[in-house]
Amino acid sequence: MIEIENVHKSFGALEVLKGIDLTVEKGEVVSVIGGSGSGKSTLLTCINGLEPINTGRIVVDGTEVHAASTDLNRLRRKIGIVFQQFNAFPHLTVLENVTLALRKVLGKSRGEAEEIAARQLGHVGLGDKLKVYPGRLSGGQQQRMAIARALAMSPDYILFDEVTSALDPQLVGEVLDTLKLLAEEGMTMICVTHEMNFARDVSHRVAFFHKGVMAEIGAPDQIFGAPERPETREFLSNVR
Ligand code: ADP
């Protein structure tokens, strides 16, 4: 599980995370909602150790992410992360894009890497695109390739940062369906999202971030149906 305890994080004089506490259990799906600049992305990058924290601690399966002794490369294999914009290698096929880390990071043979990559690409509905170059894919297909690439590393957790925000509206559904499938399969996920219907239907808990504070967290029915904090109510009234 992921345990976040009283995490403070600043960029220079700007305090972006002001004491975040959150525990995510194995198999849980937590959606993170909130206004722009509230610290959602920063939290994700702190969880997988891309960013240092100032105080507090983040512990993943007993390993303290920011401890000096922690092997971050090893830890990151456990925690996949998928961003809003996927940087595919344009000169590599879809299959090659997914096999790359399997070969370079995990040291898999070409054959084994291709088998794993093909399986995960099939899983996200891209089984017929293995030999295609990423430039030929739609935005939604590119994001599904990014998800397949994360899955190929057999992570225990996946962090999703607004993976549908850059997509044309008609492509959002196919990516959300993929996330929903993973959730149903029991993947432990933290999803920063603007898709309130997804947050309501798929997550076990929804966390509302406001100005670096987790202002409210609860079951989707509570957050969307009976938010307790005025900030939550105001945010929801503006996005709906
Ligand atoms: P959100 O994802 O909720 O929109 P972010 O976590 O991206 O918010 O950003 C929170 C705040 O931290 C913003 O004010 C943003 O400008 C600032 N910030 C984010 N990353 C950096 C960085 N690398 N350096 C300086 N400031 C940053």
Ligand code: MG
């Ligand atoms: Mg963000």
